[in-house]
Amino acid sequence: MRHVIDQAAAWQRSGTRFVMATVVRTWGSSPHGPGASMLVSETGRVVGSVSGGCVEAEVCAIAEDVLAGAEPVLARWGIGDEDAFAVGLTCGGTIEVLIREMAAQAPLDRLAGEVAAGVPVALVTPVDGAGCLVVGGGTASGSLGDPGVDRAAALAAEGMLGRGASGMVTSGNDAADGAACAPGRELVVQSFGSRPRLLIFGAAEYARPLTDMGAALGYRVTVCDARPAFAAAERFPRADEVVTERPDRWFRAHEDRIDATTAVCVLSHDTRFDVPVLTLALRSAAGYVGAMGSRRTHEDRVARLRAAGVADGEMARLRSPIGLDLGGRGPEEAAVSILAEIVAVRRGGTALPLTQGSGPVHVA
Secondary structure, three states: HHHHHHHHHHHHHHHOOEEEEEEEEOOOOOOOOOOOOEEEEOOOEEEEEEOOOOOOHHHHHHHHHOOOOOEEEEEEEOOOOOOOOHHOOOOOEEEEEEEEEEEEEEHHHHHHHHHHHOEEEEEEEEOOOOHHHHHHHOOEEEEEOOOOHHHHHHHHHHHHHHHHEEEEEEEOHHHHHHHOOOOEEEEEEEEEEEOOOEEEOOOOOOOHHHHHHHHHOOOOHHHHHHOOOOOOHHHHOOOOOOEEEEEEHHHHHHHHOOOOOOOEEEOOOHHHHHHHHHHHHOOOOOOOOEEOOOOOHHHHHHHHHHHOOOOOOHHHHOOOOOOOOOOOHHHHHHHHHHHHHHHHHOOOOOEEEHHHHHOOOOOO
């Protein structure tokens, strides 16, 4: 979604009118969950997706009507609908999409800036399409046209943002929001949480495509190496930061930023660096810890980690040799292997071929 929000802010700055279509509810198998959005500009350009290609053409047709003056549309498509096959939604699920023009005064620059910085923030728009709020950190920018509605909407959005949830909510309906006396309004809340972290220790050649692909998946990428010749920013243009430091020292100084969405990849092939940082990572809150090397290297690494006091339960978290067995060769295919394993661990996937499974491909 980051590129969608960046483009929305850019079009707003240039005076280009555009429609935003947002998934607000899903049932059954759906390629994208609530909050996923696509933009359609007055020039016909499309950015983003709401269904992986199933209903985008139909959304574009509705967007043209909205740009021509029609009211916002809350549309639903599903496999049980008579026109489902005609628009291409044959994957077995149902999606509900709000299609509305974004107002010229919507605070999209603030939204884009905070999303880029990884600051938790929410975009709030009513189903009737009137007004827009950006909410986060206890403050709200923009308006839905009434101060009471704004307060109720901000409180409702803060609750959704705190759960990292996107979807529909009615402002003023929850007594816990302290605004039950405010006029109720059906709202669409799109939550943007902190970007997950990808920490790459060892700035060798294999780190370069891993950095690029990790950034493409939305990770905040840090590359760290104690060797200045390797930890050069120009070698990693898509990294958020490139650090010249001993990996264990950097990790210890930033351990408060590590959480279950953090992936740690140790690529250094040097026991002076990888054993100390792995010892810390395996005892941290990181959701994924992997280390590159052959099986012989792995056996030696395990012995050294045990000598460093790593317990059996901590050792069981180590993904080594790192990545899934794809039969690949070279840095680029290794990066695919590593990120495939990271995604499977984070999302609870089996990492098996889909042909060996049953049930929905996309979990609702």
